[in-house]
Amino acid sequence: MASYVEDTELRLGLPGSDAPASRGSKRSLPENSSAGDESCCRNDGSASAAKAQVVGWPPIGTYRKNNFQAMKVETMVVEPEASGLYVKVSMDGAPYLRKIDLKVYKGYQELKEALDSMFKCFSQGELSRKEGCNGSEYAIAYQDKDGDLMLVGDVPWEMFTSSCKRLRIMKGSEARGLEFRQ
Amino acid sequence: MARVEETGGDREENKEEETSWWSPEAVEGGRVGEGPSRGSRGDGGGDGGRPDTPPPPPYSDQVLENVLENVLQFLVCRRDRNAASLVCRSWYRAEAQTRRELSVGNCYAVSPARVVRRFRCARALVLKGRPRFADFNLFPLGWGARFSPWLAAMATAYPWLERVCLKRMTVSDSDLAFLARSFPSFRDLTLICCDGFGTAGLAVIAVLCRNLRILDLIENDVEDEEEEVIDWISRFPETTTSLESLSFECVNCPVNFSALEALVARSPSLRRLRVNQNVSLGQLRRLMARAPHLTHLGTGSFRPGIAEDLNVADLEQAFVSSKSLICLSGFREVAPEHLPAILPVCANLVSLNLSYAVITAEQLKPVILKCNNLRTFWVLDTVGDEGLLAVAKACKNLHELRVFPFEATEDSEGSVSDVGLVAISNGCRKLQSILFFCQRMTNSAVVAMSKNCQDLVVFRLCIMGRHRPDHITREPMDEGFGAIVMNCKKLTRLAVSGLLTDKVFKYIATHGKSIRTLSVAFAGDSDLSLKYVLEGCHSLQKLEIRDSPFGDVGLLSGIHHYYNMRFLWMSSCMLTLSGCKEVAQKMPNLVVEVIGDRPKDLDSDTVEKLYLYRSLEGPRDDVPLFVNIL
Numbered sequence: 001m002a003s004y005v006e007d008t009e010l011r012l013g014l015p016g017s018d019a020p021a022s023r024g025s026k027r028s029l030p031e032n033s034s035a036g037d038e039s040c041c042r043n044d045g046s047a048s049a050a051k052a053q054v055v056g057w058p059p060i061g062t063y064r065k066n067n068f069q070a071m072k073v074e075t076m077v078v079e080p081e082a083s084g085l086y087v088k089v090s091m092d093g094a095p096y097l098r099k100i101d102l103k104v105y106k107g108y109q110e111l112k113e114a115l116d117s118m119f120k121c122f123s124q125g126e127l128s129r130k131e132g133c134n135g136s137e138y139a140i141a142y143q144d145k146d147g148d149l150m151l152v153g154d155v156p157w158e159m160f161t162s163s164c165k166r167l168r169i170m171k172g173s174e175a176r177g178l179e180f181r182q
Numbered sequence: 183m184a185r186v187e188e189t190g191g192d193r194e195e196n197k198e199e200e201t202s203w204w205s206p207e208a209v210e211g212g213r214v215g216e217g218p219s220r221g222s223r224g225d226g227g228g229d230g231g232r233p234d235t236p237p238p239p240p241y242s243d244q245v246l247e248n249v250l251e252n253v254l255q256f257l258v259c260r261r262d263r264n265a266a267s268l269v270c271r272s273w274y275r276a277e278a279q280t281r282r283e284l285s286v287g288n289c290y291a292v293s294p295a296r297v298v299r300r301f302r303c304a305r306a307l308v309l310k311g312r313p314r315f316a317d318f319n320l321f322p323l324g325w326g327a328r329f330s331p332w333l334a335a336m337a338t339a340y341p342w343l344e345r346v347c348l349k350r351m352t353v354s355d356s357d358l359a360f361l362a363r364s365f366p367s368f369r370d371l372t373l374i375c376c377d378g379f380g381t382a383g384l385a386v387i388a389v390l391c392r393n394l395r396i397l398d399l400i401e402n403d404v405e406d407e408e409e410e411v412i413d414w415i416s417r418f419p420e421t422t423t424s425l426e427s428l429s430f431e432c433v434n435c436p437v438n439f440s441a442l443e444a445l446v447a448r449s450p451s452l453r454r455l456r457v458n459q460n461v462s463l464g465q466l467r468r469l470m471a472r473a474p475h476l477t478h479l480g481t482g483s484f485r486p487g488i489a490e491d492l493n494v495a496d497l498e499q500a501f502v503s504s505k506s507l508i509c510l511s512g513f514r515e516v517a518p519e520h521l522p523a524i525l526p527v528c529a530n531l532v533s534l535n536l537s538y539a540v541i542t543a544e545q546l547k548p549v550i551l552k553c554n555n556l557r558t559f560w561v562l563d564t565v566g567d568e569g570l571l572a573v574a575k576a577c578k579n580l581h582e583l584r585v586f587p588f589e590a591t592e593d594s595e596g597s598v599s600d601v602g603l604v605a606i607s608n609g610c611r612k613l614q615s616i617l618f619f620c621q622r623m624t625n626s627a628v629v630a631m632s633k634n635c636q637d638l639v640v641f642r643l644c645i646m647g648r649h650r651p652d653h654i655t656r657e658p659m660d661e662g663f664g665a666i667v668m669n670c671k672k673l674t675r676l677a678v679s680g681l682l683t684d685k686v687f688k689y690i691a692t693h694g695k696s697i698r699t700l701s702v703a704f705a706g707d708s709d710l711s712l713k714y715v716l717e718g719c720h721s722l723q724k725l726e727i728r729d730s731p732f733g734d735v736g737l738l739s740g741i742h743h744y745y746n747m748r749f750l751w752m753s754s755c756m757l758t759l760s761g762c763k764e765v766a767q768k769m770p771n772l773v774v775e776v777i778g779d780r781p782k783d784l785d786s787d788t789v790e791k792l793y794l795y796r797s798l799e800g801p802r803d804d805v806p807l808f809v810n811i812l
Binding site for chain 2: 054055056057058059060061062063064065067068145146
């Protein structure tokens with residue numbers, strides 16, 4: 001599905017910024033360069049494969065990186081933000097997306113109920129995952145700051161709101177795949 | 183013999199080691215006579231004569247050597263000592279007897295046994311293991327650089343050892359325990375970017391090292407299982423301690439605060455205290471009250487704890503009373519509204535590290551505008567170009583600036599740019615060292631800095647987006663870096679980034695004659711770049727390269743120079759096994775390591791990671807499966 005490719009394409013720049021064309025005059029990167037173990041394989045379809053995150057770049061020591069993570073979460077929680085935390089919500093098969101303010105919800109339960117009511121018209125059944133139910137039609141996933149697709153519910157709520165960039169309600173077989181991978 | 187280099191344990195690696203290589207006589211150093219008996223010297227060395235030494239030289243020579251030793255004791259600088267040891271065998275012996283501080287820049291360049299054989303009465307050891315790129319996850323775990331073999335050798339050879347400083351080594355808890363038990367005079371322990379130990383090891387140090395003066399733990403990876411965290415702070419003896427410096431920012435586990443407060447209270451010599459982020463602002467205030475003579479303070483979280491009701495005035499009073507403070511760091515979770523509490527000490531500050539403080543320009547300004555004597559300033563880019571402008575206005579004496587990115591990714595917004603760099607160059611003319619992370623840069627800004635800051639010794643610019651050109655002209659960044667090497671005659675350390683062609687390396691080769699450390703990433707067009715550098719940079723000691731299109735031809739062009747270097751690192755370039763083998767064959771005193779992430783990576787012909795270094799010992803015996811020594 002075209003929309004699937006777009007949704008999950010791990011693009012790193014804002015559209016239009018730092019276009020790959022600026023590297024047009026350069027030699028192409030050799031096969032074994034710049035490919036971190038973790039990242040490049042997902043970008044086979046994308047034009048800028050080399051834009052995937054690379055191991056150890058930018059060169060910030062691991063000590064500082066680890067401390068930054070903790071720091072960022074703190075900042076998000078404590079500093080009051082004037083505006084809300086609006087993220088797009090897409091649902092597979094729905095003709096248009098919605099936007100919600102994550103700040104409004106106090107936890108995952110509230111979020112799931114809100115999404116349920118928002119997308120009721122597009123779906124047959126309950127959106128919220130039932131524990132132990134292997135026939136759940138939908139799974140709620142989100143795209144985090146690194147561009148990875150993650151299952152909603154694993155991390156503490158504050159950490160989730162600080163790293164969530166957009167939400168995606170996945171259905172059917174893909175949803176089950178995501179569950180197993182977690 | 184590898185020059186046993188001395189560095190004095192500096193943290194920023196600004197000072198580099200001497201480059202002079204060995205003398206043929208020195209190779210036999212181990213077999214030369216051990217020098218005169220100890221009784222004639224007045225330095226109080228405690229280990230007397232050794233039963234297995236050869237007979238001392240004739241009387242007149244012995245007198246001469248005694249005199250020499252007494253004179254050489256005053257020689258502290260390692261380069262002077264290295265030079266003195268080359269004069270003749272007599273001087274060599276005398277120098278070896280009187281060298282107190284040993285500095286080994288690469289723990290695999292020379293073996294513990296050899297060091298111990300030559301230098302008989304060392305009191306201090308500075309030892310470095312992994313190269314800097316290990317900090318960026320480029321070295322697989324378990325690669326090496328363990329402290330244990332060194333410790334074992336020194337425990338018998340240097341019972342009066344007082345100081346140890348390790349950088350990027352693996353130190354286990356049992357190592358720390360063994361160290362604490364082996365050296366009764368032990369005083370100073372500094373661990374920088376090390377790993378392998380936890381609170382258990384620290385506890386033994388606290389209990390057994392009764393003369394401990396310095397315990398500085400800096401950016402180490404301190405590992406503890408959840409259940410096994412030990413309250414090491416409470417293990418210090420109940421009596422008055424001789425502690426002068428205690429830094430444990432990287433020991434990220436809860437702190438027994440009352441034990442810490444009591445420790446500080448009974449450490450009258452304490453001048454440097456750097457606590458971890460689990461110490462709240464209220465607790466910090468109490469510590470400061472206990473230690474009003476502190477000169478260096480690491481402030482921990484700088485945030486009030488839960489249920490702590492702290493007003494700025496109270497906190498400010500604590501800083502008013504700390505009249506000796508010249509260095510502040512910490513601010514790990516800073517509550518910006520409390521930052522102005524440090525105003526009373528700003529005028530005296532020589533060093534300020536706000537690199538973990540997420541603050542804006544507006545929050546920085548009132549503080550920085552008072553810091554007119556600042557020499558060293560580390561900050562996060564959240565202060566933006568505007569914040570840097572304020573720094574430029576206020577800190578006319580600035581020697582070192584580091585600007586770290588809040589979001590260390592290629593696509594982050596980036597709040598500092600060429601504008602900030604130009605402002606700094608205009609305001610801080612005495613700048614000697616800069617590390618600058620940004621997303622946007624121009625050649626003209628870098629050129630401006632090269633002209634305004636002619637005292638630059640260290641220039642490290644990291645444009646985080648790979649291959650990014652000048653954001654205004656869209657040209658490569660060649661001219662900017664070229665200007666730096668041309669205009670900054672004192673430059674010894676350079677890190678390049680952005681879109682770069684072979685041209686910049688020609689500039690570096692032509693003008694960078696004093697450069698000792700060069701870091702290259704995602705740069706250059708061809709082997710010519712590497713060839714230029716290896717043929718032109720005569721002072722080059724450390725070369726670290728990643729993700730650049732350099733192959734065997736470039737690698738082989740350095741054969742005339744590799745013995746003069748500490749190491750070469752190349753990863754994700756275009757090297758092949760045959761090229762690396764050729765280097766290994768032609769240079770028997772070079773250790774050529776091919777490193778893979780997994781053992782089976784070593785089977786392929788392409789070399790993903792190459793680390794080569796000079797060594798007297800040949801291939802090391804603790805090679806893991808994923809390393810192949812050619």
